[in-house]
Amino acid sequence: MNSYLEKVLNEVKIKNHNEPEYIQAVEEVLSTIERVIDKHPEYENLAILERMVEPERLITFRVPYINDEGKTIVNRGYRVQFNSLIGPYKGGLRFHPSVNQSIMKFLGFEQIFKNALTGLPIGGGKGGSDFDPKGKSDNEIMKFCQSFMTELQRHIGQDVDVPAGDIGVGAREIGYLFGQYKRIKNAYEGGVLTGKGLSYGGSLARKEATGFGLVYFMREMLGANNLNLNGKTVLISGSGNVAIYACQKAQELGAKVVAMSDSKGCVYDKDGIDLALMKQIKEVERGRISEYAKRKSGVEYMETTSADAPIWTIKADIALPCATQNEVTLNSAKSLVENGVIAIGEGANMPCTKEATDYFLEKGILVAPAKAANAGGVATSAIEMSQNSMRYYLTFEEVDAKLERIMINIFKSCQKASEEYGMDKNYVAGANIASFTKLAEAMIAQGVV
Numbered sequence: 001m002n003s004y005l006e007k008v009l010n011e012v013k014i015k016n017h018n019e020p021e022y023i024q025a026v027e028e029v030l031s032t033i034e035r036v037i038d039k040h041p042e043y044e045n046l047a048i049l050e051r052m053v054e055p056e057r058l059i060t061f062r063v064p065y066i067n068d069e070g071k072t073i074v075n076r077g078y079r080v081q082f083n084s085l086i087g088p089y090k091g092g093l094r095f096h097p098s099v100n101q102s103i104m105k106f107l108g109f110e111q112i113f114k115n116a117l118t119g120l121p122i123g124g125g126k127g128g129s130d131f132d133p134k135g136k137s138d139n140e141i142m143k144f145c146q147s148f149m150t151e152l153q154r155h156i157g158q159d160v161d162v163p164a165g166d167i168g169v170g171a172r173e174i175g176y177l178f179g180q181y182k183r184i185k186n187a188y189e190g191g192v193l194t195g196k197g198l199s200y201g202g203s204l205a206r207k208e209a210t211g212f213g214l215v216y217f218m219r220e221m222l223g224a225n226n227l228n229l230n231g232k233t234v235l236i237s238g239s240g241n242v243a244i245y246a247c248q249k250a251q252e253l254g255a256k257v258v259a260m261s262d263s264k265g266c267v268y269d270k271d272g273i274d275l276a277l278m279k280q281i282k283e284v285e286r287g288r289i290s291e292y293a294k295r296k297s298g299v300e301y302m303e304t305t306s307a308d309a310p311i312w313t314i315k316a317d318i319a320l321p322c323a324t325q326n327e328v329t330l331n332s333a334k335s336l337v338e339n340g341v342i343a344i345g346e347g348a349n350m351p352c353t354k355e356a357t358d359y360f361l362e363k364g365i366l367v368a369p370a371k372a373a374n375a376g377g378v379a380t381s382a383i384e385m386s387q388n389s390m391r392y393y394l395t396f397e398e399v400d401a402k403l404e405r406i407m408i409n410i411f412k413s414c415q416k417a418s419e420e421y422g423m424d425k426n427y428v429a430g431a432n433i434a435s436f437t438k439l440a441e442a443m444i445a446q447g448v449v
Contacts, residue, residue, distance in 0.1 A: 019102030089125030092166030158191035211245025213376015230254035322347030
């Protein structure tokens, strides 16, 4: 790193010393844009990086609710409004016990660059709570969402900040949140939340978008390197929306998905995942993935007992980590490479540790970075916002076609940036450079604000 990058990174580490995920996200970006900074020494005097790594606003609040036993429970809520250079803050809400300020800031920081890559007018933000919806009744989840939105509504709006779903926040939670927002505001502002149900302003293809978009990006990346998905074996971690619809699109394009997982373990199905059965267990019954092995013969279930998830020990051509951050460790990366993997597609946010990513790149493995490869979800959220503004609905095919075009353009942006700065086939650097240069240009144009 040059001296300016080192100075900024050291300042970030000092100011945010108890936020490892956030420091990791900043270091991942800064470590890839040195050639841009060398080309634009004026960025230092303008404090471009110092402004980019500091959130415009960080909101923390108390979320009390009464559970079914009549006991008052208190959780902590967050909204990080990180950057509004190119549009209203846009980013999901995550309800999970692991949520803390570091994770919110890392996700918000990633979102800035991801949203810039879409080519759509949306800024970056993120939010959530350490509330765990698992094991809670619908009534408890409704009460929590209403309490959460009672505070959050002060800070959002369809031209200010537009949250969506993330881990732990699906159609049910978005519905409760939207209902409370509408109740308080006494107005129907359809564009204030995305991921809404189809009956009240949602978009077709939204739930499929992140998974579909990931596979569209992977198809383009492979094609640019004289490879294709047809006939390839695929590992997909996770079994939520992203993983399920990545599996569906990969199968449609001729790949064989042989493994999926949840937080407890993974299933290996050498004949290929039965997607209808997986959807029944995960989307309808909200059950554990171990149920899949019980209901289909010839399936192996492997329990997760350490940070090195067993799914990454299975031999395959392509790995799509779609569960959570830092799920692919250096050990897992080594296992994947030893077993002949040719490409990694990040469906989750920052699912590979920095050491794992560096190892993949060192070994010549193609890496589709999260901020580019999983941008399909937020891109389709922006399409949902535009439909709300128009008071008009697009068909599934129309939304899917727009999504596919956006993902193709994102890949081309990453490819062009990597080649322009002499880092051919390094799409991690390409994604960071393409988005950073766009943001820096907007920042200069808008003055010191």
